[in-house]
Amino acid sequence: MPSRFLTSACLSAALLLTATGCSDGSSTGSPAPSSTPTPSATASSTPPPATTAAPSTPPATTPARTPAQLTKGLLALADLPAGFSIEKADDSGDDDVTLSSKDAKCAKLVAFSNADVPPGSKASATQSYSGGAEGPFIDESLDAMGSAAAVGALQKSFKQAIVSCRTMTLTIPGEGRSPISVREVSAPKSGTDPVAVRFSATSGPLEGLEVTMITTGVGDVVLALTIVNGLPEDIEGATSAAVRKAQSVLGSGT
Template identity: 50%
Template sequence: MVNSRSFLSLVLAAGLATTLAACNGSSDKAATSPSTSTSSSTPPPSTTPAPTTPSVTQSAPVPAARTKAELTKALLELPDLPSGFSIDNSPDEADDTKLSSTDARCKDLVLLFNAKTPPGAKVVATRSFTGGQQGPFFDEELDAMGSPAAATALLNRTRAAIRSCKSAKLTVPGTGSSTVEVSEISVPKAGTGPVGGRFVADGGPLDGGEVLFGFTGIGDVVLAMSFDTPDVLDGALGDAAAKAIKVLGAPKTGA
């Protein structure tokens, strides 16, 4: 049986991170259509109408796309957390961890989990926290999706994938494979369209390991978090969403 942090980093690094968002992107347009005409009190027998100035339409400038520095600034920092936490800079050794299943209902969950970054993500920023050698541990990720619609689509896809797959096999190179039971869980109503998921290893070398996921939308950005215990989930997800909303402001678009 692996410890909680090992299991959390193994699952997290595999990439089940996704989405959401509040749609807020209409551009204001200002149009001016000055029309100038002249006439005299006794016009000549034949007159030609004065030319009309064409309408001029100006589109509001498109906001610049998100940057990694901007997303990083919106992540939680130690002053935002209770005392006892530190930033976890340990190297990630789980890039080759894979989820697999012969059940067709798990196909999309497997695809999302095994992706190195969320499908369609333009920019990604991450940070990991630890409460000590015995935890609790949690990771935070912000994914700029390019538009609120793209964020919403990814979040909806993740929700559907979690609901449709009941169990799958998690394989960790050098450790072995275990069956993980998959279930949807309730998460705080932070951000827009929150989604929650839970993986629990049943049998094998990962037996007893648990990871909980929380996803929500911050405009065009998806906030994704993972935890080794439900005790931290509610407070951390709510705090992370509040900070991201404050720092990131209105949605942005762009590649």
Template identity: 50%
Template sequence: MRTFVSAAITAGLALSLAACGGSKGDTAAAPGTTQSSTPTPTPTPVPTTSATPSVAPTTPAAPAPRTKASLTKALLALDDLQPGFAIDPDAEGDDGTKLTSTNAKCAKLVKLFNADTSPGAKVVVTRGFSGGQDGPFVQETLEAMPSAKATTAHLATIKAAVKSCTKAKLTISGAGTSTVAITEVAAPKAGAAPVAVRFAADGGPLDGLEVTFAFAGLDDVLLSMNFDFADIELPALAASKKAKTVLGSTTGGA
């Protein structure tokens, strides 16, 4: 999770520090038709064997193999956003951000957060945007998972981990460590089994930092986004719509 989390956390910190100092046809006989005067002989019924016609089962077409090029094409681009945004060249970097906790209930969330990629991910692409030095900031990640089932299972794991952990310590290299409150929030209907969570620091060197993370399944692709602002519905729906169009996803949601 860290590869798409750390940049947003750093971005959120930059923002908070700056603040301090996205028809059926008619089958009836035609009128006016006359009958023949010669009776039509009644045909002798021929015994037939009743049988239900066999129909070959259809198998849904498997999604095209995901490649780095196809996933990159499915990411949001500057043209998909409102004017004023630029691509953030530092979005894919690892700044050493870590989540820690001594609470056993937080172990799963800590492991997910600190991992470089989601378990089983085969291809990963990320793109970040900033609206200026002080934000707003938004980052999108698409990960090709082994199957749609694997994507859904991972989303269930994220949801359970978020529900189990309400507080943890967040460390950003060069900035310090603060306790963050971890809260599940309403997720945009941007795909299958959507999940969203907000991290908010209260006190310490990261005081005021607030970042929201949103996740959803697009068949065998996991969509992940993070924001340093609360109104996440429109950008998440835009990202889901574009990715589904480009990748040919048939999953529910926008």
């Protein structure tokens, strides 16, 4: 069972998210001319020199995030308890893992789950970690969304998708397909607008599989953790460590 199948999936399909940008402009008016002529007004044949308005200074912008910068914000082994290792990326068919549902109320979450990257993402970085043969297995992703407002909109859209859906079907090539329950759970209080969801296979060949996903904001970046075989303390500890690391490297953004 690959441990990466929900990291890019559930978060990054914010197909329905359209980040709204706001522009701010200002205009200045010239003062009204005096209506009282000066004594030399009629005697002077030289018009006063024209004044040139100072060019406006464009507002400062936050430098665009890069994948290399985001990668530095991911957890390192030094940030995790002893016994963890970094998992190498596996390109052996995880893209064929799908979530589906015939329930129209789940259409939004299905879209979230099967997309590769958020449509508003400007840059991405991911990493996988293993706590041993029995886990926990942790995937982390960081997606730069361009602004904190876009992050908040994504979090709101993702939460609405979770609340609307109760069951879906998970299909893993070579492993089978099983129904899974969808349940919003309490998210660790780290980052901004944290959201957490638990996916549990209720029957079939994948019965017993349980995956918890947490997404939260770090300024203009969405941080997502997908944890398999994790105890509550694993979920809390990993989320706190990931947010601290991202904040220390990436700052608050805009």
